[in-house]
Amino acid sequence: MSDTQPVSRAESPERAALYGRLDKADSAPLWAVMSQLVTPEPRPRCVPHKWNYAAMRKLLLEAGDLITAKEAERRVLVLENPGIRGISQITQSLYAGLQLILPGEIAPSHRHAASALRLIIEGHGGYTAVSGERIPMAPGDFILTPSWTFHDHGNLGDDPVVWLDGLDVPIVNLFDASFAEAYPSGETQRVERIPGEALARYGTNMLPIEYVPEGASSPVFHYPYSRVKEALGQIENAGSPDECHGYKLQYVNPATGGYPMPTMGAFVQQMPSGFNGRPYRSTDSTVYCVREGQGVSSINGELIEWGAGDVFVTPSWCVTSHKASEHAVLFSFSDRPAQKALGLWREQRIND
Ligand code: GTQ
Numbered sequence: 001m002s003d004t005q006p007v008s009r010a011e012s013p014e015r016a017a018l019y020g021r022l023d024k025a026d027s028a029p030l031w032a033v034m035s036q037l038v039t040p041e042p043r044p045r046c047v048p049h050k051w052n053y054a055a056m057r058k059l060l061l062e063a064g065d066l067i068t069a070k071e072a073e074r075r076v077l078v079l080e081n082p083g084i085r086g087i088s089q090i091t092q093s094l095y096a097g098l099q100l101i102l103p104g105e106i107a108p109s110h111r112h113a114a115s116a117l118r119l120i121i122e123g124h125g126g127y128t129a130v131s132g133e134r135i136p137m138a139p140g141d142f143i144l145t146p147s148w149t150f151h152d153h154g155n156l157g158d159d160p161v162v163w164l165d166g167l168d169v170p171i172v173n174l175f176d177a178s179f180a181e182a183y184p185s186g187e188t189q190r191v192e193r194i195p196g197e198a199l200a201r202y203g204t205n206m207l208p209i210e211y212v213p214e215g216a217s218s219p220v221f222h223y224p225y226s227r228v229k230e231a232l233g234q235i236e237n238a239g240s241p242d243e244c245h246g247y248k249l250q251y252v253n254p255a256t257g258g259y260p261m262p263t264m265g266a267f268v269q270q271m272p273s274g275f276n277g278r279p280y281r282s283t284d285s286t287v288y289c290v291r292e293g294q295g296v297s298s299i300n301g302e303l304i305e306w307g308a309g310d311v312f313v314t315p316s317w318c319v320t321s322h323k324a325s326e327h328a329v330l331f332s333f334s335d336r337p338a339q340k341a342l343g344l345w346r347e348q349r350i351n352d
Pocket of ligand 1: 074076096097099112116151165167
């Protein structure tokens with residue numbers, strides 16, 4: 001033996017030669033990749049990030065000058081996580097975008113396997129048509145477009161309407177299960193229900209007699225913010241905020257009590273002025289949209305200051321705490337139902 005360091009076993013010429021033969025045989029040695037593949041804890045490639053609403057709104061209006069909703073089909077700025085640029089994803093499992101529809105415009109009807117949720121950020125007079133009903137959009141409203149339901153959007157008002165889209169496109173594509181098609185006759189789907197019909201039938205703590213849930217998603221497509229605000233106000237009056245989350249509720253399918261859609265869950269939390277939340281983490285990377293107020297969130301020690309309209313993301317298993325410098329309401333969504341269905345979801349409250 002020479003007195004130089006022994007050649008590490010991984011670098012031995014015999015092994016390198018084997019790896020070459022493995023490569024030619026469309027195979028690879030597990031032992032070279034095992035620690036990257038089966039990690040003791042999540043190692044998200046996504047990073048914490050915030051999209052400032054004023055800056056994104058300006059870009060969105062610039063896009064509004066250059067392309068119509070009709071030409072674009074959907075005029076959306078995709079929010080790309082800086083850790084995984086170029087694949088139209090905000091997290092490993094979710095897509096998010098900011099959509100603009102200008103007065104008089106129509107985004108033509110189509111359907112796809114991907115499920116969508118929307119949080120209206122600004123503007124009055126917008127609507128989404130889902131399953132034959134035109135749902136009016138008001139700021140703060142939460143709207144569903146379940147998998148394979150036709151949907152078109154319009155703006156009957158005088159202001160630009162902007163909302164946050166969340167879709168499970170990366171999950172659908174993970175399974176190579178994507179289908180999509182245009183509405184067969186015309187740009188807008190036929191209206192077959194009166195406005196508010198689904199909410200009246202399924203969303204007033206009552207259900208049609210002997211109702212049996214159909215499909216995997218909520219029969220309610222519209223969760224008006226006015227009702228959410230009222231509930232949050234009452235709950236805050238009752239007191240006892242959660243130490244990590246403040247006053248936090250989850251949107252539900254009223255027919256099952258479960259999540260509104262099989263792949264995505266959505267949440268809303270109100271934090272009183274001065275709220276200083278305890279740190280928390282969970283395996284569902286979460287997209288937040290600030291509905292009201294201002295504050296700062298610490299995500300693995302990185303501070304993200306936020307205000308109304310801003311969108312920010314916390315990757316899986318990053319220790320996150322929220323502080324509200326004034327009364328604040330955060331909307332959020334994640335792949336929690338998908339993880340739970342697969343037995344993967346975990347959460348942890350961090351003790352100081
Ligand atoms: O509104 O139908 O952000 O199909 C991406 C794909 C929105 C929509 C998006 C879509 C839509």
